[in-house]
Amino acid sequence: MIQFHELRMGDIVLVEFDGRRTEGEVIGLNGDEKEVQVQTDVQEFWYTPNDLYSIPLDDEQLMKFGFEKQDQADGKVKYMKGPFRVLLSQKGNFSDFEMWYREDRRHMSQPIAVHALQNHFHQMTKIDLTRAVQEH
Secondary structure, X not given: OOOHHHOOOOOEEEEEEOOEEEEEEEEEEEOOOOEEEEEEXXXXXXXOHHHEEOOEOOHHHHHHOOOXXXXXXXXXXXXXXXXXEEEEOOOOOOOXXXXXXXXXXXXXXXXXXXXXXXXXXXXXHOOOXXXXXXXX
16 A cells, blocks of 8 residues: 555556556555545556555666666675666665755665655655656
C-alpha cells in the first residue's frame, strides 16, 4: 500500500487487480475520494491506495529512466541524468546512497521506492522524472 499523499501525477507504481500486480503510471488523483487513476499497458482505472504498491529502486529502474551509469575506482557507483546525480556507497547498495542536484544534497539511509525518487527529483529540479522513451 502507498499513502495517497505520497503520490504525484506521473509516478510509476504497481497496481493489483485480480491478484496480479502490473506496473503503471499515475494519471489522475481524486483527493475527495482518495482514489488514484493509473494507466497500465492493459487499461486505465481508478484504484484505492490499498491496491497500489511501490517498486523498489534499483539499477534496472534507473536505466528505465535514462540514467547513465559510471562504476567508480573505489567501488562506488554513480548514476547521472543531466546535472542530477545518485551515488551508491557500494555497487547494488540502494539502502545507503546520496543524491544531489546543484547545491541540494540528500542522503538516503534506507531503500526508497521509484515514486519516491521521482518525487525527490521533482522537488530538487522542478522537472518531472519520466521513463525514457523506448524505440521499437
